[in-house]
Amino acid sequence: MRGRGTGLKIYGTLIFVFLYFPMVIVLLFSFSPTRTIVGLSGLTLKWYQELFQDPRLLIAFWHTVMVGLCAVAIATVFGTAGAFFVTRVEFPGKGVFRALVMLPFLLPGIIMGVTLLIFFRNLNVHLSMFTILMGHVSFTTPLVMFQVSSRLSRMGPTYRWAAMDLGANPVQTFWHVTLPMIRTALIGAGLLAFTVSFDEIVISYFLTGTWMTLPVYIYGMMRFGLSPKVYAISTIILILSLVLITFMARYTGRSADTYRVRKRDAG
Amino acid sequence: MKADNAIDLVNVTKKFDEVTAVSKFTVEIRKGEFFSLLGPSGCGKTTTLRMIAGLEVPTEGQILLEGGDVSSTPAYRRNVNTVFQDYALFPHMTVRKNIYFPLKMKKISPSEAETRIERVLRLVNMEGFGNRLPQQLSGGQRQRIALARSLVNEPAALLLDEPLGALDFKLRVAMQKVLKDIQRNVGITFIYVTHDQSEAMTMSDRIAVMKDGLAHQIATPDEIYNNPSTAFVASFIGDMNFVHGTVLDNDGKTCVLDVEGQKVTAKRAVDLGKGAAALVCIRTERVQVNPHRSVENRVSAELSRIIYRGTDYEATCRIGRAELRAVVQAVTWDAALRVGGTVELAWNAEDVIVFPREEEKDVIKYSGEAV
Numbered sequence: 001m002r003g004r005g006t007g008l009k010i011y012g013t014l015i016f017v018f019l020y021f022p023m024v025i026v027l028l029f030s031f032s033p034t035r036t037i038v039g040l041s042g043l044t045l046k047w048y049q050e051l052f053q054d055p056r057l058l059i060a061f062w063h064t065v066m067v068g069l070c071a072v073a074i075a076t077v078f079g080t081a082g083a084f085f086v087t088r089v090e091f092p093g094k095g096v097f098r099a100l101v102m103l104p105f106l107l108p109g110i111i112m113g114v115t116l117l118i119f120f121r122n123l124n125v126h127l128s129m130f131t132i133l134m135g136h137v138s139f140t141t142p143l144v145m146f147q148v149s150s151r152l153s154r155m156g157p158t159y160r161w162a163a164m165d166l167g168a169n170p171v172q173t174f175w176h177v178t179l180p181m182i183r184t185a186l187i188g189a190g191l192l193a194f195t196v197s198f199d200e201i202v203i204s205y206f207l208t209g210t211w212m213t214l215p216v217y218i219y220g221m222m223r224f225g226l227s228p229k230v231y232a233i234s235t236i237i238l239i240l241s242l243v244l245i246t247f248m249a250r251y252t253g254r255s256a257d258t259y260r261v262r263k264r265d266a267g
Numbered sequence: 268m269k270a271d272n273a274i275d276l277v278n279v280t281k282k283f284d285e286v287t288a289v290s291k292f293t294v295e296i297r298k299g300e301f302f303s304l305l306g307p308s309g310c311g312k313t314t315t316l317r318m319i320a321g322l323e324v325p326t327e328g329q330i331l332l333e334g335g336d337v338s339s340t341p342a343y344r345r346n347v348n349t350v351f352q353d354y355a356l357f358p359h360m361t362v363r364k365n366i367y368f369p370l371k372m373k374k375i376s377p378s379e380a381e382t383r384i385e386r387v388l389r390l391v392n393m394e395g396f397g398n399r400l401p402q403q404l405s406g407g408q409r410q411r412i413a414l415a416r417s418l419v420n421e422p423a424a425l426l427l428d429e430p431l432g433a434l435d436f437k438l439r440v441a442m443q444k445v446l447k448d449i450q451r452n453v454g455i456t457f458i459y460v461t462h463d464q465s466e467a468m469t470m471s472d473r474i475a476v477m478k479d480g481l482a483h484q485i486a487t488p489d490e491i492y493n494n495p496s497t498a499f500v501a502s503f504i505g506d507m508n509f510v511h512g513t514v515l516d517n518d519g520k521t522c523v524l525d526v527e528g529q530k531v532t533a534k535r536a537v538d539l540g541k542g543a544a545a546l547v548c549i550r551t552e553r554v555q556v557n558p559h560r561s562v563e564n565r566v567s568a569e570l571s572r573i574i575y576r577g578t579d580y581e582a583t584c585r586i587g588r589a590e591l592r593a594v595v596q597a598v599t600w601d602a603a604l605r606v607g608g609t610v611e612l613a614w615n616a617e618d619v620i621v622f623p624r625e626e627e628k629d630v631i632k633y634s635g636e637a638v
Contacts, residue, residue: 161322162355164342166416167372172343176368180359 023238030231047232057233060217067129067204067213068197071136072190078137079144080186086145087152105142109202112138117206127209135203140193147189151182188251195244199237272334273298273424273456274319279328281314281480288314290480291328296424296458301450303459303467306477307503307631312460315477316426319458321345333423343372348417349426353433354409356401356416362388363397366416373420387415390449407438414449424456431466443470464504468492476500478629498626501548508554509630510589512547512621514539522621527587529566533619544624553618554593556582556610557601563616570608584612 033044051057086098104112116138120131159181163173201215208216214233221230274296281289289311296302304312317323319330321342330338337345348369356365363384370380388394391411401409410430417425430446431439447470450457461467467474468488475485476499484496495501502509512524512531522537523530524545531547539545555562568584568591580600582593591612604610 158351158353158355159357161320161342162349162351162357163368165320165322165347165349166369167343167420168368169341169343172372177357181357 026231026234027238029228030235032228047228048236050229051232051236054229057214057217057221057229060212060214063129063212064198064214067133067136068194070133071140071197072193074133074137075140075144075193076186076190079141079189080148080182082141082145083148083152087149101145102142104138105146109200110206113203113206116203120207127207127211129211131207131209132204132211132213135207136197136200139200139203140197143193143196144186144189147185147192148182151185152178155181184251188248191244191248191251195241195248198244199241271298272296272331273300274458275329275331275334276315276319277329277331279315279318279325279330281311281318281323282326287480289318289325292475292482293328294475294482294485296456298456299454301447301457301459301470301472303461303471303474304477305461305464305467305474305503307462309479310477311480312462312477313428316349316428316458316460319424320347320349320426322349346420346423347426348420348422349428350410350413350417350430352429354401354413356409356413358401360401361397362393362399362401362404362412365401365412366419369416369420383419387419390418390452391415391445406434407442410434410442411445414446418449418453418455421453422455424458425450427457427459429460429462431461431463439466446470468504476503478503495548495620497629498546498548498622499629499631501620501622502630502632506551506592506594508549508551508591509627510547510549510586510591511624512545514541514543514545514621517541521616524621526566527589529586530564531566531619532563532616533621534563534616535620537621539621539623546622546624546627546630548620548622549591549614549618551581551592551594553614554591555613556584556593556595556604558611558613562613564619565611565613568610568612570604570606570610573604573606582610584610586612 030047031043031045033042033046082101086094086101091097112135116131116135120127120134125131155178159177160173163177164170168176199215200213201219204213204216205219212220214237218230218233221227272295276292276294276296279289279292280287292311292315294302304315306312314323318325321337321340321344325338328338329336332345332347356362357368360368366384366387367380370383375383384397385394388397391414393408393411393415396404396408396412401412404412413430427446431442434442443466446457459467459470468491471488473485473487474491475482476491477483478499484491484500486494486496491500492505495504498509501507510526512526514522514537515525515530516523517537517539519536520534522533522535522539524533524547525531526547533547537545566586568586570582571585571590572581572583574581574583575597577597579597580595582595582604584591584593593612
């Protein structure tokens with residue numbers, strides 16, 4: 001018994017190290033004044049300073065945030081509408097429809113990237129923020145739709161029936177009952193969509209012209225070798241992602257109980 | 268279709284694709300009546316309730332609410348409210364806000380609403396719970412709040428869809444009394460859906476017993492128990508013996524039948540001719556074991572099983588191939604009786620109910636009580 005437990009513990013630790021060691025290395029390197037970690041001599045913030053003096057990098061960062069926010073806004077509207085459609089309307093081939101809608105999220109980015117590039121080229125659409133945004137909308141929309149539709153189906157139709165029974169017309173029912181009840185799913189889906197959009201590179205790379213997002217820009221930087229600036233920016237992105245994921249975890253619970261517990265804490 | 272009816276259903280039919288959920292249901296429900304829709308699952312009782320609520324549109328027929336046709340009025344413009352089986356209290360609103368919701372939809376002023384909310388909370392004995400969230404309440408408390416929320420607008424009728432289904436047995440019995448008391452207090456028409464025959468029997472003024480979309484009988488609990496109109500009703504309510512018989516003689520008032528070579532007399536109008544195959548029904552508690560008084564029907568039988576149930580004994584007896592159960596109060600039980608012995612069973616001719624043998628397929632083998 002004891003031996004098996006110890007074995008599992010070692011195994012678990014190894015997996016943990018395998019997953020997180022590279023990140024720790026990047027984090028350490030970003031504070032190292034030399035380019036090597038061997039003989040780490042003091043800590044420095046100079047790479048971070050250099051980051052903030054690189055206007056092109058700052059612009060790329062701003063682009064990424066902009067694309068992320070716009071993609072989230074569009075995906076939330078369309079994804080939510082789609083979620084209502086698939087949970088409330090019965091039609092033949094619904095399962096196939098759901099799978100097809102999820103596809104842009106599940107397909108390898110390279111397929112989506114090439115496909116969209118061919119599509120835009122054929123329509124003579126100039127590669128710009130718009131093309132990147134459309135690329136991001138294509139995979140964030142199914143994400144939102146999935147989150148919201150699973151919340152809707154978990155909720156069931158009874159609350160809606162109850163609201164109508166108590167005198168609320170369809171608009172009032174949506175506004176006073178359905179929307180507040182899917183609010184957490186919407187916020188969670190939005191945060192997740194933003195996180196995914198923020199570090200997306202493959203599709204963006206295909207659809208990018210001169211208008212670059214941060215991941216594409218970093219990729220470009222790496223052609224001149226691994227500069228400690230890359231470590232610094234990676235560390236910032238890592239921390240930002242962790243913050244977003246933490247918030248998201250609060251909002252996207254699997255069971256209805258998550259909602260309850262959270263509410264009670266707030267009250 | 269009198270004006271003092273709360274609800275009239277006229278030939279109401281509901282079809283889902285090819286499946287007929289409710290078939291030509293006609294009933295007049297009086298104001299202030301406690302009316303139950305009783306039947307096994309899938310009998311159409313909930314569909315009927317949902318049509319009255321406006322959550323389903325009837326395929327055919329009319330629904331009148333206080334004399335006015337509401338067949339195509341949406342749920343939110345009907346003056347009826349529903350207590351759902353899982354209560355459907357809005358989890359993001361406090362108890363007070365839940366009860367305020369229907370008032371807000373009707374644009375009742377906040378001060379007026381406040382008095383009404385307090386009054387209805389007092390009615391269901393839940394004062395002081397206004398600021399709780401639904402998930403901080405027990406099942407029984409949620410039930411009361413759902414009731415309060417549905418009553419606060421003083422609807423023309425309150426619809427209840429198996430409201431006690433989620434509660435455990437003791438609480439269910441307690442809530443039956445609470446519901447009945449509240450109904451008497453407010454005088455609002457209650458339409459109550461249940462599959463639990465004892466619940467329907469205890470609470471209702473009248474019951475509609477349904478099966479496969481058809482209302483088999485609409486009558487008072489007493490009438491349904493003593494004069495069931497079909498073998499299904501006879502089997503669904505109470506504990507009934509069913510044995511095969513053949514009509515020997517029938518003059519329209521008294522019917523004599525042959526059951527396993529013994530004569531059984533039924534004193535009631537039976538619509539079967541001489542030689543017809545019959546299904547003979549006798550309530551288990553009306554069968555007497557070795558009686559002292561003389562009654563019309565006496566047969567000898569072999570005692571094959573005895574079950575002690577606290578307040579009573581259930582004795583299963585064999586008459587040829589037929590089996591008859593007698594439920595005897597424990598205080599009157601003869602302790603000398605043994606399995607394998609011979610007993611004399613007896614019952615009054617008034618207690619024998621006779622149906623055509625074809626109805627045997629509708630017989631529910633176990634009583635409809637929720638397990």
